[in-house]
Amino acid sequence: MSPGVTRLAGLLCLAAVGAAQAATIPVGGAVNHAAVWVPDYFGLGVKIYNFDYTAKPAKFTTTSLDLSGKSCNPNALAIQGKFLYIVCNGDFGHLDQILVYKAKTLAYAKTITGIDAHGTPYFAGASLIGILFDAHGNLWTSGYNFNTLLRIPAANLSQPNPRVDREVIDSPDSPAGLALDGDNSIWVVGQFQGGIVLNFTDDILNQAGSFLAGNPLNPTPRSCISNDAFGCQQQQGLFNNPEGVAVFQNQVWVSNNGGNAPAATLVRLTKKAGDQLQPLTYGGTVDQPFACPGGLFTAIGPGDTPTLWVNDEGFGVHDTDCGASGADQGAKLGRVMEFLPPALKPAHAAAPQPDKFTHWNQLFTSSPGFGGIFVQLE
16 A cells, blocks of 8 residues: 555554453453543544443443544554543644543543644654553654654653654654563564564663754664665565564564555564564464454453454455555444464464454454554453
């Protein structure tokens, strides 16, 4: 798919939903309520799928946050503290911005416009994709068109108009998904030369200094793997328009979306000595189980083991083109899927099976768009 459509499908910020027992999310019985937040790219809103496990039988409902008056194609979501952060993509005549709402009441709080302390704009035209809060609470977002990562420091987020204070360039080009590792380093997926994945240590990205305007930061990655980018570990054909990235069971997972035609694969990167990465591809046949996988995220519920979530905006769509055409764009498309650890053993790489918890087949996503979701467990 052409970059102008930005059919990037989902930086996820998720918690565990599964099927250890009927009608419940398997988190050791500790969860009473769960909410799955899904950006609706063309519907110009956010869908919230609510699970109430105090009811017998469990109750499932859907509520919506209308963004039609905010000039926002929502691409990715995250909840930090008491606030919901919505990354808006600037395509189709809308604005590159981050909207902030109170997570509990859905009351509008403010808009982050992406200017620095001098009023220089960094969001406008960037085609914002993903969102990540790092180990210090700093907000990072990726600018696909401008090949940038942009930081808003934690200390500024409470201000009426939080300012951008750092620009990272060419790290990589055409960046999409972001993920935080256990050592506080950050993994970034890009679509440069068909696909590239980089890892940056926390002390490199958050080093002291001023890196804005004419003096952006262009750091050296600790790890780098790509199809054929110079200076990286290379494996031709490994990536196909990758979008999402997550760290799951100390391995790095990357989604191959494929652009205008379903790539239908995930790539697992096992960490090796010398910062090398050993790849293994999962899937490859459309809807078994992937079609157009996008954003990925790992999470854990109370008393539970980690699970990997995949936002697949082409799952179950007849002859999907991953949102490239109008016929393949809309709110009732695709599926948000959860995978328990046994399903992702190498022996199941050809066709890993998603978990089928109660109402799992009603967690629709939206196509196109990055589609990063967030799940709350209480």
